[in-house]
Amino acid sequence: MPIDAAKALAAEPRSGEITWDRKDVQLYHLGVGAGANPDKPHPATDADELRYTLESALHVLPSFATVAGAGSPGVISGLSMPGVDVDLARVLHGGQRVTVHRPIPAEGRATATGRIAAVYDKGKAAILVMRTEVADAEGPLWTNDAQIFVRGEGGWGGDRGPSARLDAPDGPPDRTVERPVREDQALLYRLSGDWNPLHADPEFAKLAGFDRPILHGLCTYGVTLKAVVDTLLGGDVSRVRSYTTRFAGVVFPGETLRVRMWRGPVRDGAIRVSVTAADRDDAPVLADTVVEHA
Template sequence: MAINYDKLMAWPFEDVRHRYTQRDTMLYALGVGLGTDPLNETELRFVYEKNLLALPTLPVVLGYPGMWMKDPTTGIDAVRLVHGEQGLVIHRLPAPEGEVIGRTKVAGIVDKGTGKGALVYTERTVHDAASGELLATLTSTTFCRADGGFGGPTGPVKTVHELPTRAANHSVDFATQPRAALIYRLSGDYNPLHAEPAVASAAGFERPILHGLATYGIAGWALTQSVCGGDPNALQSLDVRFSSPVYPGETIRTEVWVDGKVASFRALAVERNVVVLNNGRAKLR
C-alpha cells in the first residue's frame, strides 16, 4: 500500500491526556543519564524530589501519540522509517508533576521520488490540562525510506541550519552508561530496537542503540550547563538533525557555538569520532 497524501494529511489523532508524577520526571532525567555522580548537586536537582526541577527536554515524552505509523492503513513501511529531525519550542517549562494534553497533527508530507523516500512532518502541542495553557510545541521529521514515488508534493523541505566554521565556544563531554537505553525506554518508547539484541542485529546494528531522543536530551543538558547557567528555564527552543545512532556506553561530546541568543551545536560519539546530532540550533531566553 502506498501513501495516500490526503488521507495521511487528515490522519485522525486523538487527544492524549497524560498524567505524570515527580517520579516520571526523575525517571526521565535518569534515562538521559543524570545522577551517576552522587556528589554532583547540579544534577541532583533533576533526579531527587527535594526542590525538583524538570529538564528542558521533558516535553518530548509528554502527550506522545505512540507509534501511529505502524498502522498499515497509513501506507508507510514502518520497518524502514527513521527519525530524521526533532524540534522543540518551550513556551513554559512544565512543572515537575501535573497533567497535560497532547495534540498531534501531520503538518506536511514531501515525496522525494521513487527510491528516494518520503518526509513526514508532524507537530505536537502540549497543553496544561487544567488551564489549557500551551506549554510546548514539538516538531518532528520522519524519513520514510521506502515510501517515495506516491505522487505527492516535492516540497517545501525544511531549511538546514548551517554551523559556524570557527572553533566552538564550548565542548561538553557526557559519558552514557551501557544500560542507558533500558532506563530511557521506561519513559514511554518501548521499541525493542533499543533493548533486544536480535532485533538490533536484524536492523543492521551490532547491538541495541540508544534512543535518538535520549541523545537529544543529552545535548539539551549540555546546553543547559554551558550557555544557560544551569537554569532549564533559560532554554527556549532546540532543533536538530539525527545523523547517526549512539551505542549505550559511548561518550557524547556536544560542541556549542554562541552568537547572542542563538547557540549552534552538534554532538559526536567520541570513541568512534562520528557526528550523531548535526545542524543544531537553540534559542535562549
C-alpha cells in the same frame, strides 16, 4: 503506496489526556545521564545534579516534553494514523523540535493533540512530520514536531519539503564537553515510554540493518540539551525557548558523545550545537542543532 499523503494530512487530530509526576521526571533525567555528570567529582550528590534527581529541588528539562505521558500521541502513534501503513523496521527518527511556551511543571495533567502536519517525498524515503500540541488548564505548554524518516517509501512526486541544513558555525566552539553513554543507557531510557525494539532487541536491530541495538535518538537529544543548559545557560532550564535537531547518525551504548557548542550573538539568543561519536573518529550524531534561549 503505503503512505497516502492526502489522507494522512486530512485525518482528524487525535487528542488524549496525559499525566506525569515527579517520578516520571526523575526517571527521564536519569535516562539522559543526570547524576552521572563526568565534570563533577561526586555527581550523584552534587547540588547542580540534584536539581534533576531530588524531588524537593526538581526542575524539568524541556526535552522531557518528548516523553511526558509516555510521549502519546507521539512517533509510534503517528505511524498508525489514517493514510500511513509502514514497516517499523524501515522507520528512523529524522529530526525533532520542541517549543516550550512556559516552564514544564514537575507534575501535570494536560491534553495532547497530535496530527500529521506534513508529508515530504525525499525520493528514496518519505518524511512524516508528527505535530503534538500540549495544553493544560492554564494554556499551551509545549509543541513537539517529530520528523519520521521512512526508508523506501518516497518517489511518488510529492513536495520535497524545506532543507534543514544550516551553514557550519564560524570558528572553534566556545565549549566542548564529553558525555559517556552507559552500556545500559537505552534500557533505562526506554522505561520513559519508547518501547521500539530497535533499542533493546538484538534480532530486531539486525532486521533494521544494525549489528546491535542503537541508542534512542531522543536520548541523545536529552543528553545534549542537559549539557548545553549545564554548560552555557547556568543550569537554568527555564531559559530554553526551543530546541531543534537533525539526527545525523547513530550512537551505540557504551560510546562517548562529544558535544561542541557555539554561542550566537546576544541579540539572536541562540546556541549552535554539534554532537559526534568520539569513539568513531567524530562520526556525526546530531547536526543542524539549535537551542534558542532567553
